[in-house]
Amino acid sequence: MGKVVRFSRTYPVVAVTLIVGAVVLGLLGLGHAPAAQLVATVYVAGVVLMTSIGMVKDILRGHWGLDILAVVAMVATLAVGEYVAALIIVLMLSGGEALEEYAASRARSELTALLDRAPRRARRVLADGRMEDVGIDEVQVGDVLLVRPAEVVPVDGELLDESGSFDESSLTGESLPVERVRGDALMSGAVNGQRAVQMRATAAAADSQYQRILALVAEAEEAKAPTVRVADRFAVPFTVVSLLIGGLAWWLSGDPVRFAEVLVLATPCPLLIAAPVAFLGGTSRSARSGIIVKGGATLEGLARARSVAFDKTGTLTHGRPELVEVRVVPGAGAPGAAADPDELLRLAASAEQYSSHVLGAGVIRAAQERGLELSPGVDATEVATNGVEATVDGHRVRVGKLAFVREVDTGAELGHLEPGCTSVALAVDGRFAGTLVLRDTLRDNARDTVRVLRREGIEHVVMLTGDNGGTARSLAEEAGIEQVHAELLPEDKVRLVGTLPPPVVMVGDGVNDAPVLAAADVGVAMGARGATAASESADVVIMTDDVGKVVQAVAIGRHTYRVALQAIWIGVLLSLGLMIVAAFGHIPAVAGALTQELVDLACILYALRALRGPTRTPTSTPTERREWRSSPPPSVANGGPHPDRASRMAVS
Numbered sequence: 001m002g003k004v005v006r007f008s009r010t011y012p013v014v015a016v017t018l019i020v021g022a023v024v025l026g027l028l029g030l031g032h033a034p035a036a037q038l039v040a041t042v043y044v045a046g047v048v049l050m051t052s053i054g055m056v057k058d059i060l061r062g063h064w065g066l067d068i069l070a071v072v073a074m075v076a077t078l079a080v081g082e083y084v085a086a087l088i089i090v091l092m093l094s095g096g097e098a099l100e101e102y103a104a105s106r107a108r109s110e111l112t113a114l115l116d117r118a119p120r121r122a123r124r125v126l127a128d129g130r131m132e133d134v135g136i137d138e139v140q141v142g143d144v145l146l147v148r149p150a151e152v153v154p155v156d157g158e159l160l161d162e163s164g165s166f167d168e169s170s171l172t173g174e175s176l177p178v179e180r181v182r183g184d185a186l187m188s189g190a191v192n193g194q195r196a197v198q199m200r201a202t203a204a205a206a207d208s209q210y211q212r213i214l215a216l217v218a219e220a221e222e223a224k225a226p227t228v229r230v231a232d233r234f235a236v237p238f239t240v241v242s243l244l245i246g247g248l249a250w251w252l253s254g255d256p257v258r259f260a261e262v263l264v265l266a267t268p269c270p271l272l273i274a275a276p277v278a279f280l281g282g283t284s285r286s287a288r289s290g291i292i293v294k295g296g297a298t299l300e301g302l303a304r305a306r307s308v309a310f311d312k313t314g315t316l317t318h319g320r321p322e323l324v325e326v327r328v329v330p331g332a333g334a335p336g337a338a339a340d341p342d343e344l345l346r347l348a349a350s351a352e353q354y355s356s357h358v359l360g361a362g363v364i365r366a367a368q369e370r371g372l373e374l375s376p377g378v379d380a381t382e383v384a385t386n387g388v389e390a391t392v393d394g395h396r397v398r399v400g401k402l403a404f405v406r407e408v409d410t411g412a413e414l415g416h417l418e419p420g421c422t423s424v425a426l427a428v429d430g431r432f433a434g435t436l437v438l439r440d441t442l443r444d445n446a447r448d449t450v451r452v453l454r455r456e457g458i459e460h461v462v463m464l465t466g467d468n469g470g471t472a473r474s475l476a477e478e479a480g481i482e483q484v485h486a487e488l489l490p491e492d493k494v495r496l497v498g499t500l501p502p503p504v505v506m507v508g509d510g511v512n513d514a515p516v517l518a519a520a521d522v523g524v525a526m527g528a529r530g531a532t533a534a535s536e537s538a539d540v541v542i543m544t545d546d547v548g549k550v551v552q553a554v555a556i557g558r559h560t561y562r563v564a565l566q567a568i569w570i571g572v573l574l575s576l577g578l579m580i581v582a583a584f585g586h587i588p589a590v591a592g593a594l595t596q597e598l599v600d601l602a603c604i605l606y607a608l609r610a611l612r613g614p615t616r617t618p619t620s621t622p623t624e625r626r627e628w629r630s631s632p633p634p635s636v637a638n639g640g641p642h643p644d645r646a647s648r649m650a651v652s
Contacts, residue, residue, distance in 0.1 A: 013047075017094055051071055077589055084590050120135070125146055136205045144201075156185070160182065161198055242262070245576075257589070258585060261588065278609075282559070299561060307500040309461075317475065322366070324437045347426070347428060351390040352399060359422070360388065397426070405426065422468060463479075505522045506524065555614045559613060564607065
């Protein structure tokens with residue numbers, strides 16, 4: 001009984017229609033046909049009135065939808081006395097909502113699974129060794145937590161035990177458990193293996209990876225698929241053809257019942273239901289692969305993409321620049337401040353503590369590896385994409401791009417750079433003090449990513465970067481990218497994206513990428529290590545540090561869009577075929593209304609194919625796929641992390 005009440009509250013129109021239908025059938029069984037017709041006519045007329053009000057509002061806004069056919073079909077069946085068929089049409093339209101919700105709940109299963117398993121509590125280890133259960137929001141950075149077998153890691157942290165095994169499939173799409181050793185980072189949302197482990201929290205719950213994913217998933221669930229936009233491409237022609245067939249059938253036969261019989265089979269449920277089910281399925285399939293897609297419109301953009309633009313640092317490259325050389329300008333800066341390469345590096349790293357740029361992280365890492373002790377800075381300011389300035393040990397230090405340093409010393413020069421290298425200029429107390437030369441290597445699968453994107457029909461692949469031209473061109477050539485734009489500011493990237501043939505997909509990962517990710521038709525953020533601002537601005541967030549997932553996102557988008565269109569066409573063609581048969585009087589109105597329900601079901605079942613995703617891996621041959629599935633690489637078999645490889649670019 002509880003289920004019936006819950007169903008009635010969720011779908012009141014369906015429930016009322018079923019009750020009215022039962023009443024009508026009961027009256028007919030008792031021989032009270034006029035009363036049955038009156039009840040059905042009044043009820044259907046009320047539904048027609050409600051639907052017409054919404055339809056007129058849409059038309060006044062310039063939106064010609066599919067409600068016109070539904071209204072005409074209901075009015076026509078009432079006009080010719082086919083009131084049972086009219087009731088079935090109402091049930092079909094309202095019941096279509098229930099069918100769609102059932103299919104959508106299955107399609108959303110991967111997304112809702114993430115939300116349902118969100119950790120609520122954590123076990124904190126106190127200084128005296130005792131345990132206490134705390135709410136997830138009470139966990140603070142530095143807390144030692146116990147994660148029991150099969151429990152979800154509550155917040156981001158680092159492993160304190162010697163080793164542990166974790167299932168990260170809900171985060172990365174990687175089906176095999178990964179082994180972590182002491183000091184390794186643990187992602188919140190990963191599931192612990194068969195042994196209890198201790199970890200130290202490195203982020204609060206709100207700042208942890210899993211909570212970011214949950215926020216993105218919630219946004220993806222709320223985002224509406226381009227249902228109306230896709231369906232409306234068929235709305236006007238389908239309406240015109242349906243009315244034409246019905247009108248011809250009436251004119252040639254002289255029987256207005258034929259018009260109603262045709263229009264019963266023209267109800268637009270397949271068009272209204274197929275598209276949202278397919279797009280929800282594609283969104284769910286993406287989530288299962290570690291790709292969070294914010295709505296069906298994004299999948300359509302990926303499907304129709306003609307241009308893909310890549311940021312360089314942290315996107316096409318690993319984003320871990322290594323220090324190659326420290327070049328000191330003798331006598332520059334304050335006495336003793338720039339005479340020693342280690343001192344120059346220490347000052348630069350101390351200032352870079354206040355920068356969010358990946359090059360700054362590389363400078364800090366290099367200083368720490370040399371055992372240099374960094375000093376706190378004061379009056380620190382960062383100019384996005386240019387550099388940072390701070391007072392360190394009494395010296396005013398400015399570090400960043402050459403142009404940024406030239407603002408205080410016009411004589412600053414970088415000197416020759418080897419291909420693939422980039423540099424950070426440094427000024428101390430208003431004088432050019434030297435440069436730090438760093439190298440950031442190209443990802444192993446970057447070239448294959450570019451190659452497969454072109455093979456999949458992407459016409460333009462470009463690099464947009466703020467780095468110097470020599471470094472950008474060298475890495476672009478290595479990646480197989482011919483069109484390069486370097487030394488760009490964020491506004492330059494936004495402007496250049498606007499000149500590319502749309503739809504444009506922009507792939508980036510940093511704070512300075514947020515504006516261009518928002519400006520592109522589809523913004524893709526490398527969310528594993530990228531900035532929160534970039535993830536929030538993007539339409540797609542890749543939760544693994546793998547640029548090859550861009551190929552998989554495009555493949556899933558194209559597959560989903562193709563399935564949506566095919567499901568719509570199945571509904572259209574079946575309806576048109578049945579309308580032609582009905583035009584010759586071979587399908588009574590009631591039988592036609594019931595037959596249309598089968599058409600709806602066929603469209604829904606076909607649209608659910610989007611859940612499976614593409615049937616092939618677009619980045620490897622069948623032989624390579626068989627080898628990957630039968631024998632994982634040695635590093636995986638031995639419990640090590642998965643390498644950055646092309647064969648994982650689009651695991652299906």
